[in-house]
Amino acid sequence: MMREYEVRMTRPPHDSDAPPSHSSNAHFRDVARARLSRRAVLRGGAAAAAALFVGAACSDEETAGSPLDAGTDTGGPNLPRPDGSSPLDDAEVAKDAAVAEKPLLGFSAVPKGRADALVVPAGYTATVLFRLGDPLDSTTAAYANDGTATDFDRRAGDHHDGMELCPLDATGQRRDPRGSERGLLVINHENVTTWALHANGGTAGAVRPREEVDREVAAHGLSVVAVRKVAGRFEIDRTSSFNRRITAATSFEVRGPLRGNALATTPYSPAGTETRGTINNCGTGTTPWGTVLSGEENWASYVFRATGDDLVRSTVDPKSVVALRRYAATEGDGPFSKRWDSGGTGDMYARWNATVSAGATPDYRNVLNTFGYLVEVDPYAPRAALVKRSALGRMAHEGAAFRDPKAGKPIVVYMGDDSRDEYIYKFVSKAKWSDADREPSDRIATGHKYLDEGTLYAAKFLPDGTGTWEELSLANPLVAGFAAYAFADLADVVVNPRLAADAAGATKMDRPEWCSVNPKNNEVYFTLTNNSRRTTANTDGPNPRAYDDVRGAGDAQVTQRGNVHGHILRLAEMGDDPEARTFRWDVYLFGAEATSEAARVNLSGLTAENDFSSPDGLWFSPYSGVCWIQTDDGAYTDVTNCMMLAGLPGKVGDGTAAAIPYATDGGDGGARTVMARPGARATPATLKRFLVGPVQCEITGIAETPDGKALFVNIQHPGEEPPAGGVSDPTRFASHWPDGGAARPRSATVVITKDDGGRVGT
Numbered sequence: 001m002m003r004e005y006e007v008r009m010t011r012p013p014h015d016s017d018a019p020p021s022h023s024s025n026a027h028f029r030d031v032a033r034a035r036l037s038r039r040a041v042l043r044g045g046a047a048a049a050a051a052l053f054v055g056a057a058c059s060d061e062e063t064a065g066s067p068l069d070a071g072t073d074t075g076g077p078n079l080p081r082p083d084g085s086s087p088l089d090d091a092e093v094a095k096d097a098a099v100a101e102k103p104l105l106g107f108s109a110v111p112k113g114r115a116d117a118l119v120v121p122a123g124y125t126a127t128v129l130f131r132l133g134d135p136l137d138s139t140t141a142a143y144a145n146d147g148t149a150t151d152f153d154r155r156a157g158d159h160h161d162g163m164e165l166c167p168l169d170a171t172g173q174r175r176d177p178r179g180s181e182r183g184l185l186v187i188n189h190e191n192v193t194t195w196a197l198h199a200n201g202g203t204a205g206a207v208r209p210r211e212e213v214d215r216e217v218a219a220h221g222l223s224v225v226a227v228r229k230v231a232g233r234f235e236i237d238r239t240s241s242f243n244r245r246i247t248a249a250t251s252f253e254v255r256g257p258l259r260g261n262a263l264a265t266t267p268y269s270p271a272g273t274e275t276r277g278t279i280n281n282c283g284t285g286t287t288p289w290g291t292v293l294s295g296e297e298n299w300a301s302y303v304f305r306a307t308g309d310d311l312v313r314s315t316v317d318p319k320s321v322v323a324l325r326r327y328a329a330t331e332g333d334g335p336f337s338k339r340w341d342s343g344g345t346g347d348m349y350a351r352w353n354a355t356v357s358a359g360a361t362p363d364y365r366n367v368l369n370t371f372g373y374l375v376e377v378d379p380y381a382p383r384a385a386l387v388k389r390s391a392l393g394r395m396a397h398e399g400a401a402f403r404d405p406k407a408g409k410p411i412v413v414y415m416g417d418d419s420r421d422e423y424i425y426k427f428v429s430k431a432k433w434s435d436a437d438r439e440p441s442d443r444i445a446t447g448h449k450y451l452d453e454g455t456l457y458a459a460k461f462l463p464d465g466t467g468t469w470e471e472l473s474l475a476n477p478l479v480a481g482f483a484a485y486a487f488a489d490l491a492d493v494v495v496n497p498r499l500a501a502d503a504a505g506a507t508k509m510d511r512p513e514w515c516s517v518n519p520k521n522n523e524v525y526f527t528l529t530n531n532s533r534r535t536t537a538n539t540d541g542p543n544p545r546a547y548d549d550v551r552g553a554g555d556a557q558v559t560q561r562g563n564v565h566g567h568i569l570r571l572a573e574m575g576d577d578p579e580a581r582t583f584r585w586d587v588y589l590f591g592a593e594a595t596s597e598a599a600r601v602n603l604s605g606l607t608a609e610n611d612f613s614s615p616d617g618l619w620f621s622p623y624s625g626v627c628w629i630q631t632d633d634g635a636y637t638d639v640t641n642c643m644m645l646a647g648l649p650g651k652v653g654d655g656t657a658a659a660i661p662y663a664t665d666g667g668d669g670g671a672r673t674v675m676a677r678p679g680a681r682a683t684p685a686t687l688k689r690f691l692v693g694p695v696q697c698e699i700t701g702i703a704e705t706p707d708g709k710a711l712f713v714n715i716q717h718p719g720e721e722p723p724a725g726g727v728s729d730p731t732r733f734a735s736h737w738p739d740g741g742a743a744r745p746r747s748a749t750v751v752i753t754k755d756d757g758g759r760v761g762t
């Protein structure tokens with residue numbers, strides 16, 4: 001979630017109330033455990049290899065020993081298995097030779113469009129697999145899609161978002177990193193389309209019916225659901241004992257610095273070691289040990305605080321007022337308050353109210369400190385603990401991108417905090433990686449080993465194309481001596497990394513969404529979806545654009561300002577060292593409309609085949625090398641619904657710097673020039689639109705089978721805006737996708753395959 005430039009009815013506009021910063025995905029898989037083998041390149045054919053490496057030889061800045069160096073283990077489309085062999089056995093190699101030789105991005109670009117349909121290239125088929133309400137087992141009734149269902153603990157939740165595929169062996173009982181016929185989809189359910197979820201369209205206001213609250217709580221969280229290939233087609237396996245829901249009522253263990261700290265104490269867990277519920281789960285990441293991380297994003301609006309709570313806190317806990325304001329956890333009813341606290345009495349409802357109570361009555365004043373984390377789930381172990389990983393910081397988490405770990409080095413996790421003017425982070429583990437942990441007997445214990453202790457950093461970008469990682473701990477004098485907030489200990493820092501990054505001088509970014517590591521060279525890509533707060537006066541190198549764009553026509557015409565279309569930034573750790581404190585950066589792509597001004601806006605030279613706005617999901621397929629880009633847009637929607645594109649990036653520094661002149665000052669009263677650092681200009685051979693979704697949807701969530709032949713994608717909240725005629729007039733629904741007819745629209749997972757049986761993306 002979510003769009004900046006459209007009226008939103010069911011979800012808050014991204015942190016619209018968030019105060020400005022106080023300061024002046026694998027996706028590791030089994031990827032690079034051995035790098036892409038030369039054998040795989042040969043099998044992929046010269047054309048594929050060439051297509052994969054467009055732009056890779058354009059810069060002389062690459063550090064010695066980089067995998068991009070000619071003559072080292074250059075990439076190919078099929079990655080080796082853990083044992084080093086090809087993912088295709090020899091018989092498959094012969095059978096697939098003709099298919100494998102087809103070049104990536106060989107498909108015809110899908111045109112922009114506003115149809116209420118999911119459009120994929122000719123030669124591809126998209127099949128709806130798992131919709132809101134679809135049963136997880138064979139004893140749960142089919143979903144009526146009329147707002148009457150009450151058993152979401154056994155059905156798909158709403159607003160499918162980030163997603164991982166955890167492969168299974170042929171029996172469907174055990175993990176097999178190579179398995180391409182069966183797997184477990186782990187799917188985030190970020191939010192709900194209130195009007196379509198309830199029979200009468202839902203009840204707004206400060207008092208919510210218990211039945212609606214219970215349904216919404218249960219429709220949030222995650223699904224774990226098995227898929228299997230039968231007669232060449234994927235289907236949901238409703239017989240699998242792995243199938244389950246995790247919801248906003250499920251218990252989690254608190255780990256890392258917050259565990260047992262006073263900031264985590266609640267009536268549910270006076271010891272501060274447990275908490276209940278995960279909410280607004282957005283992006284995901286697969287850990288090197290096979291579990292899934294899921295990011296809690298816009299959690300602040302789920303918890304109510306009564307008007308006047310700030311005043312009470314200012315006497316009993318004044319630091320908490322600073323922290324709550326920094327995270328936009330404002331008091332009083334906002335327009336998007338869930339008011340789940342009003343659904344009934346007892347702990348299940350009281351926990352959604354963080355108001356400090358009078359007297360000695362236990363209250364949930366600290367409950368907001370228990371949301372905003374990456375949560376870890378072992379899909380293969382339904383009875384294993386679910387964990388909130390506090391060491392990785394509390395923020396508006398999107399996904400978590402792991403670099404392929406090297407034995408004896410720490411593991412590294414990259415993360416974005418999606419709010420206007422927030423930061424990019426990385427976590428470096430204290431524990432050093434052991435390859436024995438790739439297939440451990442206890443995956444959650446392995447998570448404890450690598451994710452309980454480590455160092456959090458925030459990125460500071462310099463205009464010369466370099467940057468630094470600034471440590472967020474009391475060892476950093478800027479953090480320890482921060483005047484605006486006196487950090488008590490490391491728990492206080494990881495609960496409030498926004499404040500720590502303010503202190504450390506990190507760079508305010510244009511809404512960091514997903515990130516992913518390019519398996520070929522370890523460069524890290526971050527989508528910066530857009531920023532209506534970026535002005536001509538505060539543009540800088542990594543966020544260099546602020547401009548006007550017209551949306552719509554006639555009476556509906558509006559002028560959008562700021563970084564309207566977003567961009568995709570990438571960085572390369574200095575020396576390709578995961579522990580590096582410095583990096584180089586540029587901008588892989590600037591979002592734009594093909595007709596946008598070339599000199600200031602369309603800096604990547606986008607054309608009709610590949611123009612896009614508001615990049616959000618981004619994921620490198622470790623199997624094909626394709627960089628998949630998904631949009632969550634409200635700026636270009638007068639022309640097109642949200643989309644997914646396939647890219648074949650080069651590397652940091654492969655483009656030409658561009659000077660953007662601004663007539664307005666940067667605070668000093670004079671005109672100025674900002675130096676943008678675009679990567680190589682896009683062409684249809686390196687960036688092409690692959691998919692356009694139905695009306696009012698967001699395209700998000702992506703996963704792939706290890707053979708690269710099935711791509712799973714989520715279509716979130718089609719037709720989400722409440723219809724003017726209410727639920728009783730289906731003719732006014734903006735979308736009926738995917739069921740058609742007069743049906744209410746609903747979020748869904750689709751699977752995309754190529755009709756010739758080949759790899760997706762060719």
Ligand code: FEO
Binds near residue numbers: 282616
């Ligand atoms: Fe859930 Fe920032 O997207």
Ligand code: CA
Binds near residue numbers: 002513616632
């Ligand atoms: Ca989004």
Ligand code: CA
Binds near residue numbers: 001282617
């Ligand atoms: Ca997102």
Ligand code: CA
Binds near residue numbers: 635
């Ligand atoms: Ca426009």
